[in-house]
Amino acid sequence: MSWEHFVLGTADPAAVRAAAGDPAGSAMLAACRALLTELGRDPGNVDEDRVQASYPGAQTLRLPGSGLVVAVGELNILADYFSRPADVENAPARYLLPILQSVRAWNITELRRISRLPPGPRPRLTGALTYPGFGSMAEILEGFQIARLGSRCGIPPWERFPAVVAxxxxxxxxxxxxxxxxxxxxxxxxxxxxxxxxxxxxxxxxxxxxxxxxxxxxxxxxxxxxxxxxxxxxxxxxxxxxxxxxxxxxxxxxxxxxxxxxxxxxxxxxxxxxxxxxxxxxxxxxxxxxxxxxxxxxxxxxxxxxxxxxxxxxxxxxxxxxxxxxxxxxxxxxxxxxxxxxxxxxxxxxxxxxxxxxxxxxxxxxxxxxxxxxxxxxxxxxxxxxxxxxxxxxxxxxxxxxxxxxxxxxxxxxxxxxxxxxxxxxxxxxxxxxxxxxxxxxxxxxxxxxxxxxxxxxxxxxxxxxxxxxxxxxxxxxxxxxxxxxxxxxxxx
Ligand SMILES: [Zn+2]
Incomplete structure (x- = not known):
């Protein structure tokens, strides 16, 4: 469950209800995809004011540890990867960025699927891991790749993805x-x-x-x-x-x-x-x-x-x-x-x-x-x-x-x-x-x-x-x- 957290954390209830009835015609789902694409385009240089102006209602904040700008809907997702809010707040960019960009790429693909659009070109976001591009295998590979990323970044074994899931x-x-x-x-x-x-x-x-x-x-x-x-x-x-x-x-x-x-x-x-x-x-x-x-x-x-x-x-x-x-x-x-x-x-x-x-x-x-x-x-x-x-x-x-x-x-x-x-x-x-x-x-x-x-x-x-x-x-x-x-x-x- 990932794009659901983003949608629930971003959209108003009436738009969610409407999207369930007509996902292909949902402006809200289109806006969610566009927002993720915008945030992932140049993640080190996100202009918060411009994002807020382009996507009214989208709430963003800059995380102190990494300096990265995230949408509130993305914070909702990150509890699956980090044990505590302090870990999200303080995560270094070298660990958080690949996770964030991978989640963005995967969600853009999933939101296209939900909106009944053809798959389209695979979103290539700077710093993303490769798993989001593997279709039905993505979730299997995610576990391996994020665990390996954790070990590369010196995250202790009990805070790596498999342990957080356990x-x-x-x-x-x-x-x-x-x-x-x-x-x-x-x-x-x-x-x-x-x-x-x-x-x-x-x-x-x-x-x-x-x-x-x-x-x-x-x-x-x-x-x-x-x-x-x-x-x-x-x-x-x-x-x-x-x-x-x-x-x-x-x-x-x-x-x-x-x-x-x-x-x-x-x-x-x-x-x-x-x-x-x-x-x-x-x-x-x-x-x-x-x-x-x-x-x-x-x-x-x-x-x-x-x-x-x-x-x-x-x-x-x-x-x-x-x-x-x-x-x-x-x-x-x-x-x-x-x-x-x-x-x-x-x-x-x-x-x-x-x-x-x-x-x-x-x-x-x-x-x-x-x-x-x-x-x-x-x-x-x-x-x-x-x-x-x-x-x-x-x-x-x-x-x-x-x-x-x-x-x-x-x-x-x-x-x-x-x-x-x-x-x-x-x-x-x-x-x-x-x-x-x-x-x-x-x-x-x-x-x-x-x-x-x-x-x-x-x-x-x-x-x-x-x-x-x-x-x-x-x-x-x-x-x-x-x-x-x-x-x-x-x-x-
Ligand atoms: Zn969960």
Whole structure:
């Protein structure tokens, strides 16, 4: 999912709805292509004033680390390549430029395809990697090329693309709701803080706020993709359980077998499905905490904790004492590092994006059909709802930057997230859908499909080495270099 982030982060909701009905006649899609072409033409010398004048409504900013000018819609995309907003803010040009230019080239091609235009000449943008020119192979090659770029630029293994993808359960509901909220509210705070600083510092803080807000909106947009309504961690746990009980050769079988949902019930964040007001006057919603359960978060957020103890606590691993939790945490890292386990979530991600879901926000919300990555414009209502939430989030930040206040609360936006799925005529909560439908379908369908089996076998042979999900990975993973995510389906983002 990439051009969708750009469109949702750039266009107004009515134009998105219109584009779903008539992509070939969409002036908005044409303007998106033109804007990307303009930004990519001479990326070191972008005239922001001229861009803003030529593309009214397009918001741009200059990133401090690289000096590169990006559109806000592009910031929305970059959360797939960088772990934290600070990494986007501070990325050196030699790493960011090839990523940015490649993403631009790929999106220009994709937007032509969406607009039903003939493919046209391959966009050649200075500094771009070669993968965008490889059609259906592009996503496979992307993993390899960006991983190699990272190693050339001295990016540590755990911050390279495959590791960022390995930790990306936070791009899936319900974790995605809170990762959006966290960075969106942080952006609001930064704007407030900036107001009391002197000019130089104020501008730096306001730029940081915009980077945070742009990064945050990636997670809001992911929350409106059918393939992101699966709980990635839970699906991987189901697959680990299924694999452990199979007769296939399974690397790290014992470690995976110990990670069933029954043995480790907190990892997938069940309380996250039940948001509750924090009661601190910020309008922030917090996941429900059952008595005696750890304050679990998604893997990315957990690995951001300062110490081993805090990381282990935040991961949600269960154990009677600290040594036992340390062992469980090592197993959890093995699960994240396993390309085979990651692939299982990729299968479901691909399936639901391709086939859509009927969803609603709340038990009483109006239902609508939601598509997702690569298919967002297949349904006007779903695309409109996503664009509407994205536009509200942007508007709140713009109003705060311009006037210092906004009437749009983060809770208003949060409550737009689809959290129910229609199944066989009944509207189920997301956890109800997982337990009452999806698990069975995984065990009897998705995991057994011939294509899943073939890919599992290929990955078992090709990627014996683990990815490096965190700096403190086991010795056998340390220094092993990244195991690139192989192919479209495993790269579920
Ligand atoms: Zn994502």
């Amino acid at each position: 930790r990306n359960a936070g791009h899936f509901a319900p974790f995605s709701w809170y990762r959006w909220q966290h960075f969106h509210l942080a952006a609001r705070e930064l704007i407030g803080e900036a107001a009391s600083r002197d000019r130089g510092e104020r501008e730096a803080l306001r730029t940081r706020a915009r980077v945070y807000a742009g990064y945050a909106d990636h997670f809001l947009q992911d929350s409106f993709a059918a393939g992101h309504l699966i709980n990635k961690t839970q699906v991987m746990q189901w697959y680990a359980e299924w694999l452990a009980g199979s007769r296939f050769p399974v690397p790290h079988r014992d470690q995976l077998a110990a990670l069933t949902v029954r043995a480790q019930p907190h990892l997938h964040g069940p309380g996250y499905y039940r948001p509750q007001p924090a009661g601190d006057g910020t309008g922030r919603l917090l996941p429900a905490r059952d008595p005696g359960t750890p304050p679990v978060t998604d893997p990315q957020t957990a690995f951001e904790a300062a110490t081993d103890e805090e990381r282990i606590l935040a991961s949600g691993v269960k154990g009677i004492d600290y040594p036992e939790r340390t062992v469980a945490f090592a197993r959890y890292r093995t699960l994240l590092a396993s390309s085979v386990a990651q692939y299982s979530a990729g299968v479901l991600h691909g399936y639901f994006n391709k086939h859509s879901l009927v969803v609603s926000a709340g038990q009483d919300g109006r239902t609508y059909r939601l598509w997702g990555d690569w298919s967002m414009l297949a349904g006007a209502e779903g695309a409109f709802r996503a664009a509407q939430a994205a536009a509200l989030s942007r508007q709140a930040i713009t109003e705060l930057l311009e006037r210092g206040e906004t009437g749009i609360s983060s809770r208003t936006i949060f409550e737009l997230f689809p959290d129910h799925v229609e199944q066989d005529g009944a509207l189920l909560s997301l956890p109800g859908w997982h337990e009452g439908h999806l698990r069975e379908r995984c065990l009897t369908g998705f995991f057994r499909m011939r294509s899943t089996q073939a890919m599992r076998a290929a990955l078992t042979v090709a990627f014996r080495r683990l990815a490096v999900p965190s700096p403190d990975s086991e010795p056998d993973a340390r220094g092993a270099g990244p195991a690139p995510p192989p192919g479209r389906s495993p790269v579920s983002r």
